Amino acid sequence: MLVTAYLALALLLAACLGLELSGCRAKPLSRACCNPSFLRFQLDFYQVYFLALAADWLQAPYLYKLYQHYHFLEGQIAILYVCGLASTVLFGLVASSLVDWLGRKKSCVLFSLTYSFCCMTKLSQDYFILLVGRALGGLSTALLFSAFESWYIHEHVARHDFPPEWIPATFARAAFWNHALAVAAGVAAEVVASWLGLGPVAPFVAAIPLLALAGILALCNWGENYDRQRAFLRTCGGGLRCLLSDRRVLLLGTIQALFESVVFIFIFLWTPVLDPHGAPLGIVFSSFMSASLLGSSLYRIATSKRYHLQPMHLLSLAVLIVVFSLFMLTFSTSPGQESPVESFVAFLLIELACGLYFPSMSFLRRKVIPEMEQAGVLNWFRVPLHLLACLGLLVLHGSDRKTGSCFTY
Template sequence: MLFSAFEAWYIHEHVERHDFPAEWIPATFARAAFWNHVLAVVAGVAAEAVASWMGLGPVAPFVAAIPLLALSGALALHNWGENYDRQRAFSRTCAGGLRCLLSDRRVLLLGTIQALFESVIFIFVFLWTPVLDPHGAPLGIVFSSFMAASLLGSSLYRIATSKRYHLQPMHLLSLAVLIVVFSLFMLTFSTSPGQESPVESFIAFLLIELACGLYFPSMSFLRRKVIPETEQAGVLNWFRVPLHLLACLGLLVLHDSDRKTGTRNMFSICSAVMVMALLAVVGLFTVVRHDAELRVPSPTGEPYAPEL
């Protein structure tokens, strides 16, 4: 909900309130994504420093984050305005978003892909620590490595969609889903009880983060082209309903399972979910393959959703 609200809020501010050129939106999101990753890498190293190197314990990074969070909130309150000029009732926003979702097959398929892909990523966030922590991995450095891999993915996206290579976001979305499917299959074997391979698991996790770097700008580009600006908030919130339901269901299943076998089984389930996402990608590709609106006309940096 937070990420959906921010993206919809920014697009409205950019287009409606400040009347900036729409072509600037991708560059703005790309720059924000770059610094988001850089700060995430620094945050991971800082967390490892205060928790392990300084011996302050695992709670220390959370305590250290409090003043930064307060500062961010103060800056937002002081500098960001609210979109009060076109208020819509919550029920109308939801109803409009649902109509848009059901009336356009492209939107429905895009929402299916987002729900399946991002629910797996949500579950991955809870699984990587119990997989690597028993082997003594420095979790802060591991997190920084993940963010660096995601930054590499978003950089590859910009290179791939440049004038030299001119790949399309739809192609890169397909590639991202394929990479995650392959990585999850790797994890089902590397987390087998009694045959754990933390190095292979770590490589698979890096590939997942690399895929996220490709996925989020591709998805943001397609969402911006397919979903009308007036329905952005409603549609994005509907996208997140099945996303969170799937993620919660997966975590409940994991909670009721043995730790080792449960983790492996969850990766197997996630693999099946991602195969369904891949089928949805194929369906979307079939629908939009002749849609010139969904093609990148010139080399630009594309918007990037906030990091999970």
């Protein structure tokens, strides 16, 4: 399993590099790429945002392993994950309004503080303190996916008066580097936890300086902005009306809830499936992120002028790939017939499908959901998504079956 993980990572990175280089040769430079003021503004945003993302990804490979290292049972670990998901959905509902009222810069600094405390709780073996840490993690995740983007969009348009058409260029580049940072974070987690022998808590400790630096840079270099006119009840009410009045929006929300809840359960299950077979967890995680990056590159190529494939077709393909992967996992995780390599390949296919799914879903949301209602609609989308994931983990918690049998559900 050790050799398979390293070989898979090398092959996937080579494939991603080849596709990205071919894409760079074919893509002409935009006006945004030639504007020095815009590039400096992007750099001010990226240096804080990328530190925050790197700290977030650094914790992912060894979370389950840490709880296992503290000798918690699988059901207890499932409850910890449920607490994190429940916290994310509760704070996610109010995060946008909280960020607008408190201030986007202050919210980014608050993110660095709460996530640092979340990492510190991992040093304790007390179950209640770990539950508090998961709740803080939910708040931090909600802030990460609302405060930074809101701050950038306001500064881009209101303070610097750059064309709104340049905003997608910033977030497209951020999406690519988000994957690259995830790959690097997996390797870094493996280095500090396994190669240096510091144990599964080491990646969480290593994330704290990154979070502190992100908070300091935001505090010193960023200006503050607010939007206190956008009321929470009005945002959620408008989103709910849009969701219930348009069948396409409701269908899109159903697809998101079903697909992404499976992904959340996969995040819980991959470690107990592969770890008993000696898998290097950080390298496995980097392989997953490389597969996701490969899927994103394939999406870009498939929707280019050369091939003209529609995002709906790629979304359907992603769903089919996940169904096939789960079918593989029902056999590769069967008691007495475990095949870790086959399970690893199935997990890679799930991540490849995610690389196709997320840009497809993002495109369809922009097409179907009115821009003014997107924040409210996305808040409602997250509720069934996290509830389904919590339900799946609670079923696992209350079951005497092995972890792998969950793939048959």
